[in-house]
Amino acid sequence: MAVFNVATAAELGTAIGRAAGGDRIVLAAGEYGGLRVQNRAFASNVTIAAQPGARVVFDGLNIQNVSNLSLAGIEIARPLREGEPDFFQIGAIRSSSNIRLDDVFLHGSLDDTPWNDGRGLQINGSTNVTITGSRFVELNQAVSIFKSANIVIRNNTFDEVRADGITVASTDGIVIDGNRMTNMEPRPGDHADFIQFWNTNETKGSSNATIKNNILWQDNPDDTVGTQGIWISDPLTFGYRNFLIQNNIIYSNNQFNGIGVRSTTDLQIIGNTVLSQSDDSRQLWIRLENNTNTMVAANVTDNILLTNMTRLVMGPNINFAVSPALRANIPDLAAPDGITDLLYTGHGYQTPSATPAAPVSSAIGSGLGSVLSRISGAGLTSAAVSLVPLTEVTGDVPAAAPEPLPALDTIFSTGAAMVPLAPAPAADVFAPLLAPMPFACEPFVALP
DSSP, X not given: OOEEEEOSHHHXXXXXXXXXXXXXXXXXXXXXXXXXXXXXXXXXXEEEEEOTTOOEEESEEEEEEEEEEEEESOEEEOXXXXXXXXXXXEEEEESOEEEEEESOEEESOXXXXXXTOOEEEEEESOEEEEEESOEEEEEEEEEEEESOEEEEEESOEEEEEEEEEEEEESOEEEEEESOEEEOOOOOTTOOOEEEEEOOTTOSSOEEEEEEESOEEEOSOTTOSSOOEEEEEOOOTTTOEEEEEXXXXXXXXXXXSEEEEEESEEEEXXXXXXXXXXXXXXXXXXXXXXXXXXXXXXXXXXXXXXXXXXXXXXEOOOEETTTOGGGGGGOTTTTSOSSGGGGOBTTBSOOOXXXXXXXXXXXXXXXXXXXXXXXXXXXXXXXXXXXXXXXXXXXXXXXXSOOOOOTTGGGOOXXXXXXXXXXXXXXXXXXXXXXXXXXXXXOOOOOOO
């Protein structure tokens, strides 16, 4: 293993050209222009890293047709130049594999607004890409992922992003875990989402996605332009498959869709907190349409709206539209100082432990084959659950909140009929989520 110590852009170019698998390129403090690595298939990992404590700045990133490369401790700083459009792409990883970014700071102008900045990082046609411990600040969009597989975005921060924090299309195998997105700043008229999946202009859908332990937080409760939370829509004919949305906290005002999912097969929405101010203009709800094999349990939310659900299992949820008196258990909902003000014992988002419990899908997945056999055929004549269609749900954001359906969180599929549960229980009597219960999803073990 060789170590290349470099201090100029020319030396860096030479080191990249000479590097072999296992080598490390160490950068002294300085500005290096654009970082471009193309057409290199390293036999094993090559690392490009800043010296400890050194500020190493690039004004762009282009990794194309590369395998086995890691970047660590660098800064990618790129304000838009005169005449450049706001869709200018600052960084890209294309047609590459086994790429890792750790402790990378990618940002725009840092002039206190993202409205004049370009897009952050695009991952396109790539596999096994991991982004950890990095920061994305003042960008039009932060991270966009297309036509890729086995992507991990874990423990990063996103701040002052205008439109979307993370967008995903046509990708199989993605983990979005432990990220913190704050202070989103959409322009009026923007369709802004913390996390969005879509399929426009694609030829396939996305599958095997785990979205967990994320904090999606609108800092200014008086902001009249809110941000949608997790929005999985635009399915075209492909749809989505095997999605786990677990233990996320979403706090945003003046928007409807906290978690919105359409046309997904094998979907689990478990233990999320999805809330807005009590007196803002719109409920922040969990909204599900045209999904098959779905479990919704242990969430805390302004409301739950369901349309055209097939094989639906509802566990106890705290639904303030159904049980408004339970709002008293979150007294600081109007102006929370932080996530601790929105915690609800036994339901919704809980601070992850040092050793996180196995995903619910993993813990109960082993017995789902027999469960599926019990909930089909003669054993369950109401396997297809079709609720009365809601009004105003054809667009992304309804013009006005529809009237909530009664007791949505008391629907539970068991035996040959729909049997109502008791009203949502108090937190101290909530049954453990892992207790045996009928379940309609195919076995799905979350990615690590």
